[in-house]
Amino acid sequence: MKIIRFPFAAPLQSWGEDARWDTRSTAVRPTKSGIIGFLGCCLGYPRGDERLNRLNAELNVAIRMDRPGQILTDFQTVQGTGGIFMNAEGKNRTGGGTIITPKQYLQDAWFTVYLQGDKSLLEECLDAMRHPRWTPYLGRKNCVPSVPVIPELIDAETLEDAVTCFSDADRKHCEESIAVEIDLHAGNVTGNTERIYYRNDNVLHAERNEYSPRLVKNYVISSGGDRI
Amino acid sequence: MLIEIHMLKNYPPVNLNRDDSGAPKTCFFGGVQRGRISSQCLKRSWRTSDTFHELNNFGVRTRSMPELVGKRLKELGVGKDYVDLAVRKLTGIANKDGTENKKGNITTQIVIYSNEEIERIAQAVKAAIEEDGDIKTFTKRSPKEFDKLRSCAEDKPVTADIALFGRMVTSPYLADVDAAMQVAHAISTHAVNRESDYFTAVDDLINAGDDESGAGMIGDVDYNSCCYYEYASIDTDVLRDNLKNCEDREELIEKLVPVLIKTMAYTNPSGKQNTFAGQVLPDMVMVECKKDKIPLSYVNAFEEPVSAWGSKPNLVMNSMKKFTDHVDCMDTAYELPVLHRAYFAPRFADQKPARCDEYKQFSALTGACAGWLKEDDPK
Numbered sequence: 001m002k003i004i005r006f007p008f009a010a011p012l013q014s015w016g017e018d019a020r021w022d023t024r025s026t027a028v029r030p031t032k033s034g035i036i037g038f039l040g041c042c043l044g045y046p047r048g049d050e051r052l053n054r055l056n057a058e059l060n061v062a063i064r065m066d067r068p069g070q071i072l073t074d075f076q077t078v079q080g081t082g083g084i085f086m087n088a089e090g091k092n093r094t095g096g097g098t099i100i101t102p103k104q105y106l107q108d109a110w111f112t113v114y115l116q117g118d119k120s121l122l123e124e125c126l127d128a129m130r131h132p133r134w135t136p137y138l139g140r141k142n143c144v145p146s147v148p149v150i151p152e153l154i155d156a157e158t159l160e161d162a163v164t165c166f167s168d169a170d171r172k173h174c175e176e177s178i179a180v181e182i183d184l185h186a187g188n189v190t191g192n193t194e195r196i197y198y199r200n201d202n203v204l205h206a207e208r209n210e211y212s213p214r215l216v217k218n219y220v221i222s223s224g225g226d227r228i
Numbered sequence: 229m230l231i232e233i234h235m236l237k238n239y240p241p242v243n244l245n246r247d248d249s250g251a252p253k254t255c256f257f258g259g260v261q262r263g264r265i266s267s268q269c270l271k272r273s274w275r276t277s278d279t280f281h282e283l284n285n286f287g288v289r290t291r292s293m294p295e296l297v298g299k300r301l302k303e304l305g306v307g308k309d310y311v312d313l314a315v316r317k318l319t320g321i322a323n324k325d326g327t328e329n330k331k332g333n334i335t336t337q338i339v340i341y342s343n344e345e346i347e348r349i350a351q352a353v354k355a356a357i358e359e360d361g362d363i364k365t366f367t368k369r370s371p372k373e374f375d376k377l378r379s380c381a382e383d384k385p386v387t388a389d390i391a392l393f394g395r396m397v398t399s400p401y402l403a404d405v406d407a408a409m410q411v412a413h414a415i416s417t418h419a420v421n422r423e424s425d426y427f428t429a430v431d432d433l434i435n436a437g438d439d440e441s442g443a444g445m446i447g448d449v450d451y452n453s454c455c456y457y458e459y460a461s462i463d464t465d466v467l468r469d470n471l472k473n474c475e476d477r478e479e480l481i482e483k484l485v486p487v488l489i490k491t492m493a494y495t496n497p498s499g500k501q502n503t504f505a506g507q508v509l510p511d512m513v514m515v516e517c518k519k520d521k522i523p524l525s526y527v528n529a530f531e532e533p534v535s536a537w538g539s540k541p542n543l544v545m546n547s548m549k550k551f552t553d554h555v556d557c558m559d560t561a562y563e564l565p566v567l568h569r570a571y572f573a574p575r576f577a578d579q580k581p582a583r584c585d586e587y588k589q590f591s592a593l594t595g596a597c598a599g600w601l602k603e604d605d606p607k
Contacts, residue, residue: 075247135463142267144525
């Protein structure tokens, strides 16, 4: 089957999975909703567009954590004019005229993302990523890629097989043991070296922050491609 | 098209942007600790700088919209009673409940307004007053109705700063604006350690020998000295779309890009500047223009950090060498769709990418970038 793969690498990237209120956290690897959003940006589908749901349904995702990175919490503040902020009741907010809004990022991370789906859909995505409608970014607008996100079309039996292929260029930036996370309905539940869990990142309606659970499995491989 | 701006700025000891402990911000890159200036800090310093205001097309970020509209209504000849009432009702705008704000003549939400928006609100209020004919009828209008009077949110002209940096509002009557710019956090090209300045404040009058000797106050200020790589990009299609209701849109865009590049070069964040006075200009400015919007930061040039200590010939030169080598490498390996590449590096003329147009004067570079916009093919 045909699969496309591309790198998500940047000094800072951020993938919110459960990020709300003042501190905006990041998950330790890209979310499917984030990846679909990235494709949507390249394809020119605005937030809340139904075509994003179609993309979500028709694409299966695998993420290889070539370099997991570390979490950085950026101290960010928003200042109120004249030192005041109002709360929802229209009263002065206690705590003064500055709101602290920490933002989390993954620093020094490199992920290889694999998408599997219909050949014509993959080709559409490939073309859009080569000629994006809007300038894409990795989670937040200040997360600019340090490696161009240019996809390649590859052949593999399954997503699992695709993920175990390492080129020489890949090995230069990969760690020795690498975690892999795959959409479960795309593969089989085999062996007991797998962790299976839900991620809340299937796109329902991004503008309203609505997501549904996605079952994934996670296992570790070496940079030689063997299961550990 | 996508315009990408790259700069190298080398600072003396400074603390331009600090974290919650008061120390300059840092991050890890290539496994090594670097100095960092957050993108929000950079954007704010540019947005508020005098250089940027040369554009003369700005919004004001405020909650005092009712007073601004009131002032305009008076100029338009509306009577004081009506104006006072209108001001009170306008405080309910952008408020989910639609009730007036009890805490004074300000709205509960802070929003950026352009002069044209204030004018439109004033005209809409004046029209409502004329329609009502008497103060009793006008009094009955709820703030929610005023929201509706201005519900031409879609065709509101937006100012340059909003078009570039974006705006997010939780009221349905003002449109969110997606930023045309992406600004990366600035990262140092080399490893950084935290340094601390131990200082004392000595009393001018109380001397040693009196009951109290020594310093009146003791403290410390953290600082570091970094050569930062800065990256920002502008999506001209998004910019054009954001400015769609502006007259003279093309003219504004052609002025905006060179003013922005100049602002990035000339402006430094203001954190602790009274103490450190770190006002520098970039040693290198490179501006690229791509037809396909594949953004790329050349930060990986510094993945292996430049050696900061004993750097020969010097830190900036070594940073530039890594930078230009990396640009050439990415150019060749990826055949990036770069239409133009303007390069300016006054101190190190010999170090430049293989494919570029070199400019000896900064104004010549910004002028060239303005010229590219004329070739831009709006989507």
